[in-house]
Amino acid sequence: MFSELAVSTHQRREFIDITEPLGEVLRATGITSGIMTVYSPHTTAAITVNENWDPDVIHDFLLHLSSLVPAHNLQFRHGEGNSDSHILASLIGASTTLIIRNGSLYLGPWQGVYLCEFDGPRTRTVAVHIISDQAL
Amino acid sequence: MFSELAVSTHQRREFIDITEPLGEVLRATGITSGIMTVYSPHTTAAITVNENWDPDVIHDFLLHLSSLVPAHNLQFRHGEGNSDSHILASLIGASTTLIIRNGSLYLGPWQGVYLCEFDGPRTRTVAVHIISDQAL
Amino acid sequence: MFSELAVSTHQRREFIDITEPLGEVLRATGITSGIMTVYSPHTTAAITVNENWDPDVIHDFLLHLSSLVPAHNLQFRHGEGNSDSHILASLIGASTTLIIRNGSLYLGPWQGVYLCEFDGPRTRTVAVHIISDQAL
Numbered sequence: 001m002f003s004e005l006a007v008s009t010h011q012r013r014e015f016i017d018i019t020e021p022l023g024e025v026l027r028a029t030g031i032t033s034g035i036m037t038v039y040s041p042h043t044t045a046a047i048t049v050n051e052n053w054d055p056d057v058i059h060d061f062l063l064h065l066s067s068l069v070p071a072h073n074l075q076f077r078h079g080e081g082n083s084d085s086h087i088l089a090s091l092i093g094a095s096t097t098l099i100i101r102n103g104s105l106y107l108g109p110w111q112g113v114y115l116c117e118f119d120g121p122r123t124r125t126v127a128v129h130i131i132s133d134q135a136l
Numbered sequence: 137m138f139s140e141l142a143v144s145t146h147q148r149r150e151f152i153d154i155t156e157p158l159g160e161v162l163r164a165t166g167i168t169s170g171i172m173t174v175y176s177p178h179t180t181a182a183i184t185v186n187e188n189w190d191p192d193v194i195h196d197f198l199l200h201l202s203s204l205v206p207a208h209n210l211q212f213r214h215g216e217g218n219s220d221s222h223i224l225a226s227l228i229g230a231s232t233t234l235i236i237r238n239g240s241l242y243l244g245p246w247q248g249v250y251l252c253e254f255d256g257p258r259t260r261t262v263a264v265h266i267i268s269d270q271a272l
Numbered sequence: 273m274f275s276e277l278a279v280s281t282h283q284r285r286e287f288i289d290i291t292e293p294l295g296e297v298l299r300a301t302g303i304t305s306g307i308m309t310v311y312s313p314h315t316t317a318a319i320t321v322n323e324n325w326d327p328d329v330i331h332d333f334l335l336h337l338s339s340l341v342p343a344h345n346l347q348f349r350h351g352e353g354n355s356d357s358h359i360l361a362s363l364i365g366a367s368t369t370l371i372i373r374n375g376s377l378y379l380g381p382w383q384g385v386y387l388c389e390f391d392g393p394r395t396r397t398v399a400v401h402i403i404s405d406q407a408l
Contacts, residue, residue, distance in 0.1 A: 048230075050179050050226050060213060077332060108179065111177060125380075
């Protein structure tokens with residue numbers, strides 16, 4: 001099962017919680033057991049799993065990323081000026097695999113799934129692919 | 137096939153080799169070909185693959201992470217004081233997909249699978265999901 | 273379906289575009305829908321997805337990695353002197369999961385798949401595993 005979500009971002013660097021729409025995609029399939037691949041078809045965005053309870057966690061995350069990979073570096077050559085966004089996309093990663101149990105995403109009590117925007121604002125696509133193992 | 141492992145950690149930041157218990161989970165299923173998703177349902181722990189021969193590799197890894205993401209940052213807001221642990225969890229990643237061949241995990245000769253503890257000591261859960269492609 | 277690619281690298285740190293050989297592996301199977309796991313069985317190499325249009329992106333990426341994880345650190349203990357390579361392998365990750373749609377890899381218009389060499393030059397192996405969901 002394959003589906004695409006459209007996600008609007010509002011900042012240059014921003015984490016958007018996509019846990020709820022991913023759950024809706026899953027429920028619509030009726031699949032109760034298997035794995036879900038969540039994939040960003042962009043070179044300046046990524047997918048991750050982290051806390052979605054206290055928004056200060058993501059604040060601190062973005063703050064630290066701004067020192068790990070600053071937006072500007074005079075030695076960068078890429079003409080679009082967003083090399084930092086490309087670097088962050090690969091450090092976090094374009095795809096994440098989640099487990100499906102009892103018709104729901106198997107997530108820890110504090111976990112949510114995020115689209116990580118590193119060169120917004122834009123409208124991004126998140127691809128979702130589910131493999132069921134019900135019949136196996 | 138789904139299973140959960142309990143893993144005890146002993147330091148705040150520590151890599152625990154879980155290659156052997158993952159192999160035991162696989163052997164108990166009798167599955168000989170497919171993929172295994174290894175997933176951390178925690179927001180301050182992660183899963184990675186790296187050398188499990190010379191323990192100095194993990195020593196050096198943790199040493200370097202202490203400068204990449206120091207435990208303390210006066211600008212962090214998150215009240216629990218473990219924002220560094222959350223950041224490291226996403227830099228390494230909550231899930232890893234392994235290949236199963238001939239009834240064993242397909243790992244390089246020096247590779248092992250690690251639970252990365254970034255806010256221990258605790259008892260952690262590692263979730264394991266296997267999809268067999270034997271019948272396909 | 274399982275396959276191995278041999279990839280020659282030429283620098284100590286280098287990104288090699290493997291998108292085309294991965295596409296060839298896929299086409300040879302005739303599989304039109306499912307997921308592909310791309311896996312590095314090495315502890316000093318990794319797999320990532322990033323832009324493969326402007327080579328300056330990878331230039332800037334490698335430049336920034338040289339400051340994030342310098343090749344030398346007098347505090348490192350590992351006798352082989354390549355702890356930096358091990359650290360980078362886990363920051364980028366040993367495996368990536370791609371989606372297969374309509375007989376092709378589902379990649380964004382600027383995306384390519386890379387073997388990331390962090391301790392070359394060597395001949396590396398890239399393992400490819402495909403699970404089809406055509407019959408499901």
